[in-house]
Amino acid sequence: MPQQGEQRVFVRARKHFRPRYSVNEARLGGLILLALALVGAWIAWRGAHADPSLTAAGPGLPRRSAEKVDRGPLPAELALPGWREENLAAFGPSDLYVKIDGREGYYKALGFERLHCATLVGPGGAPTVDLELYDLGRAGNALGAASGELPQGAQPSFQDGSLALVDKNALFLTRGKFYLRAVGSDEGPAVRAALARVKERFLASLPAERMPWPYALFGELGVAPAKVSYLAENAFSFGFASNVHVGLLPDGDTELFVAPAADVPRARALAARFEKGFAEYGEPLGRRAGVSWFKDRYLSRASAAGREGRLVFGVHGAADEKVGAALLGRLGAAVRALPGGTDFSAPAAGAKEE
Numbered sequence: 158m159p160q161q162g163e164q165r166v167f168v169r170a171r172k173h174f175r176p177r178y179s180v181n182e183a184r185l186g187g188l189i190l191l192a193l194a195l196v197g198a199w200i201a202w203r204g205a206h207a208d209p210s211l212t213a214a215g216p217g218l219p220r221r222s223a224e225k226v227d228r229g230p231l232p233a234e235l236a237l238p239g240w241r242e243e244n245l246a247a248f249g250p251s252d253l254y255v256k257i258d259g260r261e262g263y264y265k266a267l268g269f270e271r272l273h274c275a276t277l278v279g280p281g282g283a284p285t286v287d288l289e290l291y292d293l294g295r296a297g298n299a300l301g302a303a304s305g306e307l308p309q310g311a312q313p314s315f316q317d318g319s320l321a322l323v324d325k326n327a328l329f330l331t332r333g334k335f336y337l338r339a340v341g342s343d344e345g346p347a348v349r350a351a352l353a354r355v356k357e358r359f360l361a362s363l364p365a366e367r368m369p370w371p372y373a374l375f376g377e378l379g380v381a382p383a384k385v386s387y388l389a390e391n392a393f394s395f396g397f398a399s400n401v402h403v404g405l406l407p408d409g410d411t412e413l414f415v416a417p418a419a420d421v422p423r424a425r426a427l428a429a430r431f432e433k434g435f436a437e438y439g440e441p442l443g444r445r446a447g448v449s450w451f452k453d454r455y456l457s458r459a460s461a462a463g464r465e466g467r468l469v470f471g472v473h474g475a476a477d478e479k480v481g482a483a484l485l486g487r488l489g490a491a492v493r494a495l496p497g498g499t500d501f502s503a504p505a506a507g508a509k510e511e
Contacts, residue, residue, distance in 0.1 A: 229273045230335065231290060232362035236277050237354050244276040256289075267302045268294035277351055284342045286351045290359075291336045297369050299336040303329050304383035306338065310407065315376040318368045321356060328352040330359055333366030370499050374491050375404030375413060378484075389503070392416070393473055395434045397427075400503050403473075410458065411481075412473040413488050417501035424467040431462035431471060445482035446489075452478075461485060465492045468501070 228245060236242055246256070249271055253261040256272060264272075271292040278285050293299045296318075303320055307313065307329055313322035319332040326341035326348050339355050341348030367373075371385050384405040392398035392414065401416045416431075418424035432449055439451040439460070448461045448471075459478045462471030463485060470492050475481030 228275075229271065229290075230292070230363060231273050231275060231288070232358040235275065235288070235355055235358050237351055239280045240351065241278050242275050243278050244274065246274045248272040248274070263305070264291055264293070264302060268298040270294050277355075279347055279351070284345060284348050284351075286339055286341045286348060286355065288355065289338045291338075293334055293336055295334050296331070296366050299331040299334055300369065300372050300382050302336045303331050304381070304385075307381065307383065310381075312379060312381065312407075313376070315368070315373060317360070318365050318373070319360060320368070320372075320376070320382065321360075323349070323352055323356070326352075328356055330356060332359060332363040335359075335363055367496070370495060370501070371402040371404070371415070374415065374495065375402075377491055378404065378413060378487055379406060380404035380413065381407070387503075393434070395431070397430050397434070406484075408476075410474050411476070411484065413484065414471055414473060415488075415492065416469045418467045418469060421467050424464050424469050428462050428464040428469045431469060435460045435462070442478040445478050446485045448485065450478040450481060463489060465489060468492055 227247065229247060231245075248256050250265065250269060253264070253269065253272060256274060257264075261269075269291065273290045273292075275288045276285055277288065291299070291302060293302055300320060303313075307322060308324050311322055311324055313320045313329065315321075319330065321331075322329045326344045328337065328339040330337040330339075337355075337359055339352055341352060371387070372382055375385050376382065386403050386405075388398070388401045388403060390396075390399040392401035392403065398416065401414050404413045405411075406413065416427060418427050432451075435451040435453075436449075438455070439453045442450040442452050442459060444450070446461075446463070448463045450459050450461045452459050453474070456474065458474040458476065459481045460471065460473045460475070461478075461481060462469055464470070470485075470488050472481045472484050472488065475484060
C-alpha cells in the first residue's frame with residue numbers, strides 16, 4: 158500500500174505524474190532518430206551504387222578491378238579469330254562464393270583449390286562462351302565433379318587420360334586434377350566451333366595424368382563416370398567378394414566388375430568362388446568365352462567371371478549368356494590392355510573411387 162502523502166505515477170488516464178520532460182532525454186531521442194535516418198540513407202545510396210563485381214557473372218560486366226589477373230593454367234589463344242577474351246578472373250576458397258554463390262559447397266567437398274574464369278566473346282559481342290576451370294587437387298576429384306554435372310545418359314569420350322563431352326552448347330572436360338566447364342550462350346555453329354577450339358587448346362596445354370584405372374577401364378566400355386563404384390565388401394551379396402570395382406551399363410541392369418587379388422593363386426581361387434556363388438543362385442547355361450555362365454533364378458539374367466593374371470573380372474546381370482559373353486570378351490581385352498604398374502590397391506577410406 159502506498160504511504161501517506163505518496164502519489165501514483167498515473168493519477169488518472171492521460172495525466173502524467175512528471176511536470177516536465179528531461180532536456181537530455183529529448184536530445185538523446187533526437188540523436189537516435191538522426192542516426193536511423195543516416196543509416197537508411199546510406200542503405201538507399203548503396204543500393205543505387207552497388208559494387209559491379211558482385212554481379213559480374215556474365216559477359217560484358219567488369220570484375221573487381223582493372224588489375225591484371227594471372228591466367229594460371231588457362232591456355233593462350235583460346236579465342237577463335239575475330240573473338241576476344243573478357244572477364245579474366247581467379248577465385249580461391251575464401252571468395253569462391255562471389256562467382257558461384259550457393260554452389261561452392263559442391264566443389265569444396267571435392268578438394269577445391271582454385272577457380273580460373275574467362276569469357277570468350279564473338280564478333281559484335283555475341284555469341285559468348287563462359288569458361289570455368291576448377292583445380293581440384295587430383296584426378297579422382299576432377300572426375301567426381303564432372304560425374305555430378307554430366308547430362309543424364311551422356312556418353313563422354315576417354316582420350317589420353319582425359320574425359321571429354323560436348324553436349325548442345327556445353328563442354329565438359331577433365332584432364333588430370335583440372336575440371337573444365339564451358340557453356341555457350343546458344344547452340345549455334347559458332348558456339349560449337351568455339352567449344353571445339355577450347356577443347357583442343359586445353360588438351361594440348363594442360364599436363365596429362367593417368368586417370369584412375371576403373372574410370373578409364375569402364376569408360377571405354379560405355380559406363381558413365383557417375384556409374385563407377387567401389388564395393389569394399391559383400392559385392393552382389395557374396396560375403397567373400399571384397400575390394401570390387403563395378404561399372405553399371407546404360408541399360409541399368411548389367412554390371413561389369415573387376416576384383417584385384419594379391420597374387421595369381423588367390424585370383425584363381427577368387428574366380429572359382431564367384432563361379433560357385435553364381436551357380437548357387439542360378440541355373441547353368443553352359444560355357445561361353447571360356448567361362449561358365451549361370452542364369453539367376455530370380456532375376457532371369459546371366460552372370461559369369463573370368464581371370465587375367467591377378468585380376469578377376471566378370472559380367473553380372475546380362476540379358477542372356479550370348480550378350481554377356483560379348484561384353485566379357487571386351488572387358489577381358491580392356492583388362493589385358495591396362496598399363497603395367499597400375500596401382501590396384503583399394504581406395505582410401507571415404508573416397509568414392511581412386
